[in-house]
Amino acid sequence: MTAFPARADTLITDARILTMDDGFTEIAGGALAIAGGKIAALGPASAAAGTEAAEVVDARGGLLLPGFVNTHCHAAMVLFRGLADDRPLDGFLKAVWAAEAAHVTPGTVRAGAVLGLAEMALGGVTHVVDMYFHPDATIAAARKVGVGLTSGPVFIGFDGIDHLPWPDRLRFAEEFVARHRGTDGVELMLMPHSAYTLDEAKLREVAAMSDRLGLPVHVHAAEAPSEMRLVAEQHGTTPMRILDACGILKPGALLAHAVHLDDAEIALLAERGAAVAHCPLSNAKLASGMARLKALRAAGVTLSLGTDGASSGNDLDMFKTMRQAAYLAILGSGEPDVLPARDIVAMATRGGAAAAGLGARKGVLAPGRDADLMLIDLSAPHLIPAYDPYSTLVYAAGREDVREVFARGRRIVAGGRLTAGIGDEIAEVRAVAARIAPGPARN
Amino acid sequence: MTAFPARADTLITDARILTMDDGFTEIAGGALAIAGGKIAALGPASAAAGTEAAEVVDARGGLLLPGFVNTHCHAAMVLFRGLADDRPLDGFLKAVWAAEAAHVTPGTVRAGAVLGLAEMALGGVTHVVDMYFHPDATIAAARKVGVGLTSGPVFIGFDGIDHLPWPDRLRFAEEFVARHRGTDGVELMLMPHSAYTLDEAKLREVAAMSDRLGLPVHVHAAEAPSEMRLVAEQHGTTPMRILDACGILKPGALLAHAVHLDDAEIALLAERGAAVAHCPLSNAKLASGMARLKALRAAGVTLSLGTDGASSGNDLDMFKTMRQAAYLAILGSGEPDVLPARDIVAMATRGGAAAAGLGARKGVLAPGRDADLMLIDLSAPHLIPAYDPYSTLVYAAGREDVREVFARGRRIVAGGRLTAGIGDEIAEVRAVAARIAPGPARN
Numbered sequence: 001m002t003a004f005p006a007r008a009d010t011l012i013t014d015a016r017i018l019t020m021d022d023g024f025t026e027i028a029g030g031a032l033a034i035a036g037g038k039i040a041a042l043g044p045a046s047a048a049a050g051t052e053a054a055e056v057v058d059a060r061g062g063l064l065l066p067g068f069v070n071t072h073c074h075a076a077m078v079l080f081r082g083l084a085d086d087r088p089l090d091g092f093l094k095a096v097w098a099a100e101a102a103h104v105t106p107g108t109v110r111a112g113a114v115l116g117l118a119e120m121a122l123g124g125v126t127h128v129v130d131m132y133f134h135p136d137a138t139i140a141a142a143r144k145v146g147v148g149l150t151s152g153p154v155f156i157g158f159d160g161i162d163h164l165p166w167p168d169r170l171r172f173a174e175e176f177v178a179r180h181r182g183t184d185g186v187e188l189m190l191m192p193h194s195a196y197t198l199d200e201a202k203l204r205e206v207a208a209m210s211d212r213l214g215l216p217v218h219v220h221a222a223e224a225p226s227e228m229r230l231v232a233e234q235h236g237t238t239p240m241r242i243l244d245a246c247g248i249l250k251p252g253a254l255l256a257h258a259v260h261l262d263d264a265e266i267a268l269l270a271e272r273g274a275a276v277a278h279c280p281l282s283n284a285k286l287a288s289g290m291a292r293l294k295a296l297r298a299a300g301v302t303l304s305l306g307t308d309g310a311s312s313g314n315d316l317d318m319f320k321t322m323r324q325a326a327y328l329a330i331l332g333s334g335e336p337d338v339l340p341a342r343d344i345v346a347m348a349t350r351g352g353a354a355a356a357g358l359g360a361r362k363g364v365l366a367p368g369r370d371a372d373l374m375l376i377d378l379s380a381p382h383l384i385p386a387y388d389p390y391s392t393l394v395y396a397a398g399r400e401d402v403r404e405v406f407a408r409g410r411r412i413v414a415g416g417r418l419t420a421g422i423g424d425e426i427a428e429v430r431a432v433a434a435r436i437a438p439g440p441a442r443n
Numbered sequence: 444m445t446a447f448p449a450r451a452d453t454l455i456t457d458a459r460i461l462t463m464d465d466g467f468t469e470i471a472g473g474a475l476a477i478a479g480g481k482i483a484a485l486g487p488a489s490a491a492a493g494t495e496a497a498e499v500v501d502a503r504g505g506l507l508l509p510g511f512v513n514t515h516c517h518a519a520m521v522l523f524r525g526l527a528d529d530r531p532l533d534g535f536l537k538a539v540w541a542a543e544a545a546h547v548t549p550g551t552v553r554a555g556a557v558l559g560l561a562e563m564a565l566g567g568v569t570h571v572v573d574m575y576f577h578p579d580a581t582i583a584a585a586r587k588v589g590v591g592l593t594s595g596p597v598f599i600g601f602d603g604i605d606h607l608p609w610p611d612r613l614r615f616a617e618e619f620v621a622r623h624r625g626t627d628g629v630e631l632m633l634m635p636h637s638a639y640t641l642d643e644a645k646l647r648e649v650a651a652m653s654d655r656l657g658l659p660v661h662v663h664a665a666e667a668p669s670e671m672r673l674v675a676e677q678h679g680t681t682p683m684r685i686l687d688a689c690g691i692l693k694p695g696a697l698l699a700h701a702v703h704l705d706d707a708e709i710a711l712l713a714e715r716g717a718a719v720a721h722c723p724l725s726n727a728k729l730a731s732g733m734a735r736l737k738a739l740r741a742a743g744v745t746l747s748l749g750t751d752g753a754s755s756g757n758d759l760d761m762f763k764t765m766r767q768a769a770y771l772a773i774l775g776s777g778e779p780d781v782l783p784a785r786d787i788v789a790m791a792t793r794g795g796a797a798a799a800g801l802g803a804r805k806g807v808l809a810p811g812r813d814a815d816l817m818l819i820d821l822s823a824p825h826l827i828p829a830y831d832p833y834s835t836l837v838y839a840a841g842r843e844d845v846r847e848v849f850a851r852g853r854r855i856v857a858g859g860r861l862t863a864g865i866g867d868e869i870a871e872v873r874a875v876a877a878r879i880a881p882g883p884a885r886n
Contacts, residue, residue, distance in 0.1 A: 078827070082834035086783040119824040284770035285838070287779045314838035315825045320763070324770070327727035331774075336730045340529040381562040381861075382758045382842075384521070384869055385876030391525035395728070395757035399825075400843030418824075426827055433828030 002367035004041040004051045008033035009409060011053035013045055015064035015375065018389055019365040020349045024342055026389070032064060034371040037409035041367055055411070057404055063376040063389055065345070066363050067126025067405060068318040069352025072218075072256040072277035072306025074132045075116030075141070076109040079432055080311040090226075092286070096311050099436050104161045109134040111428035113141035118422050120307075120316050121147050123399035126372035126407040129254065129277070129306070129356050131191045131218055133162040135176065139186055145420050146412035148372065150187040150356050151180065152218065155206050156197045166202065170209070177213055185408060187358065192248065194220040195239040196230040200246055207247030216252030216357055218277075219243065222265075223257035224288040240265040249274050252357050256306060257282075258296075259289045266292065266299045275302035275355035278347070280324035281317075282308035290332035293325070293339060304355035305348045322348050322394045342390035374413075375404040445810035447484040447494045451476035452852060454496035456488055458507035458818065461832055462808040463792045467785055469832070475507060477814040480852035484810055498854070500847055506819040506832055508788070509806050510569025510848060511761040512795025515661075515699040515720035515749025517575045518559030518584070519552040522875055523754040533669075535729070539754050542879050547604045552577040554871035556584035561865050563750075563759045564590050566842035569815035569850040572697065572720070572749070572799050574634045574661055576605040578619065582629055588863050589855035591815065593630040593799050594623065595661065598649050599640045609645065613652070620656055628851060630801065635691065637663040638682040639673040643689055650690030659695030659800055661720075662686065665708075666700035667731040683708040692717050695800050699749060700725075701739075702732045709735065709742045718745035718798035721790070723767035724760075725751035733775035736768070736782060747798035748791045765791050765837045785833035817856075818847040 010033070017030035019042070031048035033040040041048070077096075084095035109132065120128060127148035130138050135151045142149035153173035159165055164172055173190065180186050190213070192198055192206045210217050221239045222228065228238065235242040240261060243249045251273035258276045261269070269276070278291055296303060305325060307316040322344045329339040353363025362370050376393070378386055380401055386392040405413035412419055453476070460473035462485070474491035476483040484491070520539075527538035552575065563571060570591035573581050578594045585592035596616035602608055607615055616633065623629050633656070635641055635649040653660050664682045665671065671681065678685040683704060686692045694716035701719045704712070712719070721734055739746060748768060750759040765787045772782040796806025805813050819836070821829055823844055829835040848856035855862055 081828060081830070082838060083830050085831065085834040085838065086780045092779065115824050115827060122824065281770075284774055285779065287773045287777050290774065310839075314834065317825070317841075320766075323763075327724075327767070327770075328774075330730045331727055331733065331771075334730050336535065336728065337529045381558050381565065381865070381869070382760070384558060384872055385524060387524070387526050387876065387880050388528065391528040391757065395525060395528065396753075398760075398841060398843065400841065422824070426824070429827055433830065437830050 002041045004033055004043065004048045005035060006050065006052065008035045008040055008051050008053040010034040010055045010057065010406070010411070011048060011051055012057045012059055012064060012375065013048065014061055015059035016061060016389065017042060017365060018063060018065040020066050020346060021364050021366065030064070032365065034406065034409045037371055039365060039367055039369050039371050042365055057375070059375055062378055062403060063393070064365070064373060066349040066365055067372040067374050067407060068124050068348045069127045069304065069356055069363060070120060070125050070307050070316070070318055071129045071254060071304040071352045071355050072279055072308055073128050073130050073316065074309030075128065075130050075138060075316070076112035076132050077309035077311045078116040078119070079103065079108060079112040079429060082314045083311060083436065085314070100161050103432055103436055104133060106134045106137040108432050110137035110141050111425040111432070113138040114144055114422050114425040115429050116310060116316055117141055117145040117147045118418050118420070121145055121405055121412045122402060122418060123317050123319065124374040124402045124405055125318055126374070126405060127356065127358070127362060129189070129218060133160065139180065139183065142185065145418070146407050146410045148185050148407055150189055152189040152191040153177070155190070155192040155202065157199055157202050158197070170205065173209065177215065187356065189216050189218045189254065191218045194227070195242045196227055196234060200235065200242065203243065203246035203248055216254065217248055218254045219248060219256065221255040221258055222260040224259070224286065228260050238265065240268060244268060244272065254355055257288065257291070259283055259291045261292055263295070266295050266301065270299040270301050275304060277304050277306035277355060278325060279306045279308040280328045281321055282312040284324060284328065286312055290328045292332070293329040294333050302351060302354050303347050304352040317399055318348055319398045326394055341388070341394040344394050345390050371406050371409040373406050374402055376401050377403040445484045447476055447486065447491045448478060449493065449495065451478045451483055451494050451496040453477040453498045453500065453849070453854070454491060454494055455500045455502055455507060455818065456491065457504055458502035459504060459832065460485060460808060461506060461508040463509050463789060464807050464809065473507070475808065477849065477852045480814055482808060482810055482812050482814050485808055500818070502818050505821055505846060506836070507808070507816060509792040509808055510815040510817050510850060511567050511791045512570045512747065512799055512806060513563060513568050513750050513759070513761055514572045514697060514747040514795050514798050515722055515751055516571050516573045516759065517752030518571065518573050518581060518759070519555035519575050520752035520754045521559040521562070522546065522551060522555040522872060525757045526754060526879065528757070543604050546875055546879055547576060549577045549580040551875050553580035553584050554868040554875070556581040557587055557865050557868040558872050559753060559759055560584055560588040560590045561861050561863070564588055564848055564855045565845060565861060566760050566762065567817040567845045567848055568761055569817070569848060570799065570801070570805060572632070572661060576603065582623065582626065586628065588861070589850050589853045591628050591850055593632055595632040595634040596620070598633070598635040598645065600642055600645050601640070613648065616652065620658065630799065631658050632661045632697065633658050634661045637670070638685050639670055639677060643678065643685065646686065646689035646691055659697065660691055661697045662691060662699065664698040664701055665703040667729065668703070671703050681708065683711060687711060687715065697798050700731065700734070702726055702734045704735060706738070709738050709744065713742040713744050718747060720747050720749035720798060721768060722749045722751040723771045724764055725755040727767060727771065729755055733771045735775070736772040737776050745794060745797050746790050747795040760842055761791055762841045769837055784831070784837040787837050788833050814849050814852040816849050817845055819844050820846040
């Protein structure tokens with residue numbers, strides 16, 4: 001155990017610490033010190049008696065655990081939250097795409113992303129892998145709210161709502177990466193949209209750029225029956241196989257959804273060292289299907305959880321995502337014990353960090369790691385009693401129980417409230433919404 | 444439209460009122476007056492200008508709708524919340540039954556029910572159909588918290604944890620009904636547990652008592668594959684068919700779960716005028732299966748929503764129940780538009796009232812109805828923007844957004860906090876939990 005320092009920026013006391021390390025080590029009545037954005041020490045409260053801190057947080061027996069890593073999101077799409085529910089997938093996509101084409105600009109992306117990231121921060125998320133157009137705007141939003149971000153240029157085979165023809169898109173990607181290497185709090189991936197929006201040549205170009213720049217890829221793959229049909233028509237095979245043939249499927253690759261996989265594809269995923277961002281809320285709402293979690297786990301694939309965007313959610317709630325991951329695993333297997341609660345919490349924390357390539361820095365509470373963590377207050381009636389903390393987190397707790405959130409040592413939620421002021425962005429999102437759907441008074 | 448009275452107990456102003464009547468009538472910028480526990484009037488704010496009220500609530504543009512009617516619950520089972528997760532169904536039942544046998548008394552039921560009903564009230568529930576041992580204790584709890592209750596004597600074919608042999612159980616039932624006919628805020632049903640815990644003769648005795656006392660029945664039916672096997676062994680048929688043969692399936696009968704139904708049974712349900720309490724959270728968590736909502740709706744069966752008990756939940760959240768109802772209907776049918784959000788809100792409100800036999804008094808906001816209602820605050824980031832209020836309620840809102848709850852005119856939640864003090868009961872539940880599972884410090 002690392003000794004507690006004499007001075008710290010923040011000292012959290014009287015917490016039930018869930019470190020989420022491989023042994024699921026817990027510390028009852030624990031303390032944790034933050035210094036310079038990192039976890040300086042953690043251990044029994046008595047060990048911290050000599051530590052002086054600028055800020056002391058009495059956890060009052062609450063649960064202290066790593067912040068959630070949301071490994072698949074389109075934060076700015078809160079702009080279209082619930083715009084096109086209760087219609088078949090193609091109707092949903094048409095409505096959302098039309099709204100995107102008319103209303104997505106760097107300015108609206110920034111406002112939407114601030115709102116989306118604020119929602120996530122309030123729900124215990126400290127790092128997000130975000131795929132969307134105008135990624136510089138989302139980076140600006142993340143810096144405002146304080147949430148860590150894995151960002152990157154998006155690749156699609158047509159001009160897209162950012163109006164970039166392919167050569168310009170490649171140039172933008174190179175420039176974006178050059179601009180943001182080393183940007184504080186920002187990690188980089190390349191983000192080819194999917195095998196159904198990119199032809200083989202373009203997929204290979206992205207794979208080559210990924211090799212050259214030393215950056216992993218984040219891609220949608222095998223999400224829905226409609227995608228499987230499209231990819232079969234366009235490529236004569238499955239998403240997983242064409243991504244592999246084009247060099248996209250390699251160590252560090254992060255695949256969003258990965259619902260429709262055969263046994264050979266699961267083995268391939270494991271062999272290639274790719275990770276999965278499981279998105280059970282979106283997969284349920286859009287009738288995409290139930291991912292084969294049991295088989296993926298058995299194969300040793302790194303599993304993580306994503307909320308997807310709010311237009312298919314309709315919120316960005318990692319607690320509901322954990323719970324839905326459990327339900328779909330259980331219903332898909334018929335086995336109530338197929339996915340224990342603590343393994344789901346692991347997927348949402350250290351699994352997410354590993355899937356995002358940040359396993360050495362995030363996802364576990366240990367000295368030297370980024371101080372990305374949340375404190376859960378256990379006093380609400382729906383959390384009493386709490387026989388098992390992991391069961392409490394997955395099956396009873398919600399974002400309303402998140403009291404404090406620190407991201408790289410910065411207190412981004414205090415007493416259940418966001419520390420950043422986002423009134424201007426809320427007003428802007430409401431104004432955009434009024435333009436998208438003029439109608440009766442709304443919030 | 445009924446004119447607003449000159450005086451009211453409570454006047455709620457500036458609300459977006461969702462009446463949940465058959466036409467889904469909405470009133471933007473609306474006002475609602477409560478007098479004598481009933482809705483006195485509702486309409487545009489201007490119509491209420493002359494009303495003087497002892498208490499005025501400015502809704503600030505929030506959604507005002509009927510309180511949820513939870514049509515299947517075992518409130519006191521919060522005592523065992525999360526006690527036995529992540530194990531197969533038989534292991535789960537064994538652990539819970541052992542804890543029940545050792546720790547269920549009228550006193551612990553009262554404390555647990557206070558906690559469970561408080562949780563529900565905070566989540567917008569104004570009326571609960573509750574099936575559990577020692578129902579007098581749950582009635583006492585409901586009176587304390589202020590939630591309306593449909594209660595009744597439980598019938599099982601063995602002694603049970605209330606230690607009542609069959610003749611005593613029949614006598615208790617008669618006395619309980621005599622004692623509580625007319626008890627304020629309490630409705631009565633007879634509650635035979637299920638076809639797998641009662642033989643044919645006993646089911647017929649309950650049916651005869653139901654006819655004689657003029658009370659409908661509430662019964663578990665066709666919940667899980669294991670039940671289907673048990674009933675086949677014991678009765679040589681299905682739960683629905685044996686319940687019908689014994690006279691249990693009749694107008695007013697409320698069937699909990701009703702997951703495993705063939706086409707003929709769905710037609711039978713509709714013909715008999717029985718209603719269903721759909722419990723999607725419990726059905727998912729215990730791998731019970733996906734109810735055939737589409738076929739049940741098509742047949743015209745009255746559908747409502749239940750949380751089930753917290754030992755199979757693990758919470759009592761009607762928002763999550765609504766959302767899960769959508770997900771299971773979508774996944775079960777492969778159709779994202781199979782169950783529109785507003786129909787789900789209807790299931791949770793007027794559907795619940797109808798299923799509980801209270802359709803004339805509850806479930807819709809209209810003059811003369813019980814003042815059972817909730818106000819949803821729309822200011823949280825996860826609710827912005829809100830293009831459609833029903834989509835917002837089902838796919839984005841949560842109990843954390845419930846600001847005010849009135850049950851029969853009594854304000855049971857104010858500013859997101861319970862108006863009743865329940866500190867003693869929380870301490871008692873924690874003490875029981877410590878006896879059930881002595882171990883590390885818990886909340």
